[in-house]
Amino acid sequence: MNQTALHRMLALKDLKDLKKVSPQNLFDLRVTTNLPLIKELFYSLYKDPKHDLYFKELLELLPSLFQTRSDELKLHDLYLLKKGNWYQSENMVGMQLYVDLFNNNLKGIEEKIPYFKTLGINFLHLMPITTRPKGENDGGYAVNSYTAVDRRFGSKKDLLSLTSKLRAEGIYLMLDFVVNHTSDEYPWAKKALQGSAKYQGYYFMYPDRTIPDAFEASLPEVFPATSPGNFTYRKEIDHWVMTVFNSYQWDLNYKNPKVFLEMLSNLVAMINSGVDVVRFDALAFLWKNIGTNSQNLPEAHMLISLFRMCLQTIAPGVIFLAEAIVAPKEIIKYFGEGNREGNECDVAYNASLMALLWNSIATKKTLLLNKTLQNSLPKPQESTWINYVRCHDDIGLGLDDHYISELGWDPWLHRKFLLDYYCQGLDWSPAVGYQFMYNPSTGDGRITGSCASLLGLEKAIRIQHTAAIEHAIQKILMLHGIILSYGGIPLIYAGDEIGTLNDYSYLDDDHKKYDSRWVNRPSHSWQTVANLKEKETPSSIIFNGLKHMISIRKKNKVFADANNTILHDPRNPHLFMFERSGKNKEGVLVLANFDEHPQILGVDVLHSLGYVKDGTLSDILSSQKRKLNSGLMEVQPYELLWLAKP
Structure with missing residues (x-):
């Protein structure tokens, strides 16, 4: 049974009057109801009898972590529990942004709360704000800390001030929990480099290539152009370290139960700043087994559910988003299967819909869109999607080859066409995009570019073609209108609401110029926002069009999922x-x-x-x-x- 629904039912009498409720009593009730699942999940992962010690440690850790949560947030949890599946509401409309690129720092975000409310945004995803290496850091996803705010964004006090204001204004907050890896500057990594056997056991570290080569035989490469292979040699300790993403991002070894316990503590410390939604980053990669591609493994699902069940006892109002950009048959599993249904992640990215929409723009046909969606498995009743046109990352071509073939198209040639269409390989295409991580040996590649530039606005403005500008605007509004009306939470990438074009300034930054994703991570133009009163500019038409659709969405309950x-x-x-x-x-x-x-x-x-x-x-x-x-x-x-x- 869905544990959140069970907790709500068991606490129904107490939740009627939150002023009189005892958070401690309800915590004890949640532990009692979740404990059988927690125990089953723990011992499914950690079967060795010596792990009994760690299970006892977990039982002591849960009440200890609950006490670290403020009284205000304990009551906020119960408020959200009482609201039911608030994340499925027609009122939910989100925006994703980089704090510094949007408005300098956390205080700057707080200043722009009226802007969010004017547009109709009540859900924010702030990209990583914690400390990270000074050079390359994968946009903040190489973490030096899970709680310390990077000084460029402000202080912990600024974060607490912002989250307090957001709660007062009814705006939900999502932050990333980089659960798969740390940076090589994280305290555990530093101790491992100093020779600590304990902390070397927190990662996958080997003295020779025997085990790394066994892994490599079946592991795909995530970033083949910039970070080939899945292991990095560290001469300081004469060891090979698993680094699936980048050489400076070390994969955590969850086969060590101590890693889970430590990361659970990190997770609670992070949400105690006032987080409503946890974006579980790269969760498909959490468990590694030799002889597999180490993605979407059953143990990864068990581990996610274990995190979920433990966190639910501590903070029942906080929900999980699955950041798993995988095939539709795999993504549906992150909502939970069997006795984990509804007990894994509450929300997942609808990456398939996103890729299919871009495919339909290029082909001008909806055949693949309709065929794929008609054959997709239904999601659990208690869960929902994040629907988006694009995000901070690239656009992957996660299309089903079988369906492409059924339409009479060659899958390899079709992907080649899409890359050419969006990445300036066809003179007649209106798109101005760029290839990301193109692999000539397989033909695989991804697409980068802002929404407006990929949909033709940049090229149309450049050649001053009025009809082309109008078509680009219509496409921008059409795609956003679809995500605003499809089942789930619509998430707008900051800048797309004003038709921001590609940003080429990243080419002047030595730490960014080799990563074309920065072309679609522009600084927010507040001058453009100041000029939105000019009714006939592309930016004002797009902004007012989105604002209008958001307003209509919120007035119609059929748009609740x-x-x-x-x-x-x-x-x-x-x-x-x-x-x-x-x-x-x-x-x-x-x-x-x-x-x-x-x-x-x-x-x-x-x-x-x-x-x-x-x-x-x-x-x-x-x-x-x-x-x-x-x-x-x-x-x-x-x-x-x-x-x-x-």
């Missing part, structure tokens, strides 16, 4: 159509045209779904009635409709 997204066949390869159904026969039908030409939809489809009344349709985006004069309806280029059921 209750597994109520229904795909429909528009019988036109250029159209995408899905319905959000509600109680009492309520509904909104979302219709999008991915082609640059008008497309036709048979009106009989709309009649059969109940969206036609007296020969008219009601579009809640334009607040207009649309008269149907024949058996066919014309959908304009890149047009998006949200049709309300009469």
Whole structure:
């Protein structure tokens, strides 16, 4: 059973009046109800009898960590528990940003709370703000500490001030927990380099290549161009260290139960700053076994669930986001399976939808989009997606080769076409993007670029082509309109709401110039924001369009995620159509045209779904009635409709 729902049910009487509730009594209740699962998960991972000592340590650690949580946050946990599945609400709209690139530091973020509220944002993902190496640090994902705020962003006091203000304004906060690795400057790594056997056991470290070579036989390379291989030699100790991502990021060895206990303490210390959502970074890589690709292993799922069940006893209001950019059949598992269903992660990135939307833009067809989504497994009722157009990273082409082949396309050639389309390999393409980690031996590659530049705005402005500018704006609004109306939490990357173009300044930074992802991590232009009153600029059109759609989303309960997204066949390869159904026969039908030409939809489809009344349709985006004069309806280029059921 979903443990969160169980805790809510058991505490129903106590939660009626939070002023009278005893957080300690409810903690004891949560420990009692979670303990059987915690024990089962722990001993599934740590089978050696000598690990009994660590299980006893875990039982002592849970109440100790609960006491480190402030009274205010203990009550906030119960408030969120009482709210139910708040993360599935139609009111949820998020933004992802780098603190320094958005507005200098944490105080700067606090100053911009009115900006978030004006747009309708009530969920923030702040990219890593903890200390990191001064040089290359993977955008902060090479951590020197899980709690110390890097001075460039401010202080711990500034963070606590910000999270307090966010809670007061009803804005949820997500921070990353870099769970798979630390930097080579982390205290454990430093002690390992000094020869400490204890801390060398916290990582995968070997005196020769025997075991590393056995791992390498089946391990893929994450960054083949800049960080080939999965091990780095450290001459200080004459050992090879597992470094799956970069040479300065050391993979943690969770086969050592002490690592789990220490990381659980780090996790609680991090959320005690006022975090509502934990983004579990690179969680697919958590468990390593020789002879496998060491991704998505069953033990990784057990470990995540163990973290979840332990944290739930301490902070039941905090939820987990799975940062696993993997195939649809794998991502669904991070919500939990069997007795772990609903007890692993509450939210996951809908990376498949993201990749499919970009595929549809390039092909101008929705065949692969519809085929893949129609064949995707349903998620558990208590979970939800993060739907996004793009994020801080590259755009991977995580498309199913089987479905590509069924459409009569060659998978290798199709990916080559997508890379050429978005990365300036085709003269006629409007996109201005760049390849990331292209592997010539396999043809695999990823795409970087801002949303606006990939959708044609940069090139259109450069050549001063009015029609092309209009099409680019329409595409930007259409894609964001889809993520705002599809089941889940829409997450906008900061800058995309004002149509920010590629940022090439990273080429002047020696620590960034070899990583093309920085082209889509621009500084926020507050001058552009100041000029949004100019109604006809691309930035103002995009901003006001998004603001309008967000407002409509929040007024319609059908956009809450209750597994109520229904795909429909528009019988036109250029159209995408899905319905959000509600109680009492309520509904909104979302219709999008991915082609640059008008497309036709048979009106009989709309009649059969109940969206036609007296020969008219009601579009809640334009607040207009649309008269149907024949058996066919014309959908304009890149047009998006949200049709309300009469």
